[in-house]
Amino acid sequence: MGMTAVEKVLARASGRARARPGEVLYPVPDFIMIHDGVVMGAKRELDALGIDRLAAPDKVVMVTDHDVIYGSVRAAERGDFNRKAARQWGVQNFFDVGRGGHGHIFPMETGMLLPGMFYFDNDRHATNAGAIGAFGFRVGAEISRVLATGTNWVMVPKSARIRVSGSLKPGVHARDVGFHLATRIANGSLAIDLDYRVLEFVGDIGQFDLAARTALCSSPTEMRAYGVFFPPSDKIIALATARAQRPFTPVYPDADASYEADLVLEVGALEPQIALPGGVERAVDLSQVTGTAVSHAFIGSCGSSMYEDLVTAASILSGRRIHPGVRLFIAPGSERSTKRMIDDGIMKIFIEAGAVLLPAGCGPCNDAVIGPVHSGEASISTAANNNSGRFGARDAKLYLGSPATVAASAIAGKITDPRSLAASQEVLRLAREAA
């Protein structure tokens, strides 16, 4: 019997011919990512054990994305600690404040993360790697063992497969598909358990560019998937080849690979979705909540912060102003996207619309270190999830939508179907050229 994508990648990284679900392997990663918030814990743990050098400092990538501009004095102290840690450990790939951006976005844009790769990460949204045909595995605080020894145990996960059928209607976005998929899984109409599974997307996925594939990695992760995988298209391979910092070998599942579940997801009739407060799996058609007042809006996060997402939002905001009672935050996924938006005029659209530009990174979608909601408020955003208290007061109502829906809703001051506002064709042309 053949192997799924994750089985192939783990076998290769572990120096094995095969990998089977349930086996414990010690894969050697192509790199090791550690985010700003956990460096201190890992460093202190290793220091206390007397472990003063890392197995492979050249493989370590330290990113500053969760608390980029230091929302507190404590965060500033942590930044200082992280800089010293990078020096002591000899980490060259240190992306300090204002360098790089979101660790689950910019490595795909700069050719650091390439098809077929495997890496360890402390953070669970490393699943984004599947957008480009790679795997990033979350090990949480156990990243310390990876730093010290160069690897850690991985139990090979089971794989499931979703066959996408149909083409999205104009104005419907990959995030809408994600919310819908999560809701179908939660209500049992798609019989699939994603806990520690890798979800492979197949079928009509040619319509999804890298940004859309990234968006589709988000909701399954919230449903506890450990990995998501898109077999890289010719377009993705061409893009990766153009950016690649080193040679790579794409991986595709075998035709006779075995899947725990193999289901079809029809998307042709899908309407824009809104995930109601409390979880990505609480999605309804946008029409059911049209007109709900919002005062906080945010576009960004690991699910919706690629250049194409930002341009989609800008196409709605172009020539318009956001509602006087709304504050709209934009957090690009990378410094690269921020610079690109200056060059092509997208930044001007955001600023003229009255939006606030945040540094590249996670934005409010991390413990509200920046731009939180207050008690009683309603927010609409593209955050990774809308669990109670995700970015501020626990009783605030957090709605999720696509970048286009958030832009349209910020303009109207209430939840609004983006198809009701004409998008700037000139701006959309930029997005097409980018893709």
Added chain:
Amino acid sequence: MSEFDWVLKGRCYRLGDDVPHAGGVIPNRYIIARQFDPAELIPHLFEETDPGFHERCRPGDIIVTGRNFGMGPKMNGYIAMRALGLGLVCESMPFLAYRAAIGEGLRVLTDCPAVTEICGTGDELEVDFRNGLLVNRTRGVSREYPPMPEALMDIVALGGNSGWLRRWWQERQNA
């Protein structure tokens, strides 16, 4: 170190399905406070559902749960369980809860279907975590479940990730 005890003999403490770590295992305030000190955590194990549990349980006792135990990657409750010398046998637990329990050096079996149907609180149990054999002496029944993966036994025997790393580093220094 002395030989690690892979067989626990003690009383069953049975719980149902979907017990969350926060509240169900240990009050959320200790999770939020990142309290990892066993002495601080022990008095609060199962405090919200069964105050005084830590005074009644004995080393070797085995917590037997239904499906979806622990829910999430939090480890505070497992620290208290290990310090009390308890074992854990679950019908199922989310993978990250399982990984967190291993990482704290807890003797744990998961994927033990219907185990709550053959055990009740107070039953005398014997569980061998090396081969997955559970014997209920009170009821005279036994079952074989998936054992702890051999590759993970080192971590548990050494007291969890920190203990494992400490020995790894010592061996490296001595090599």
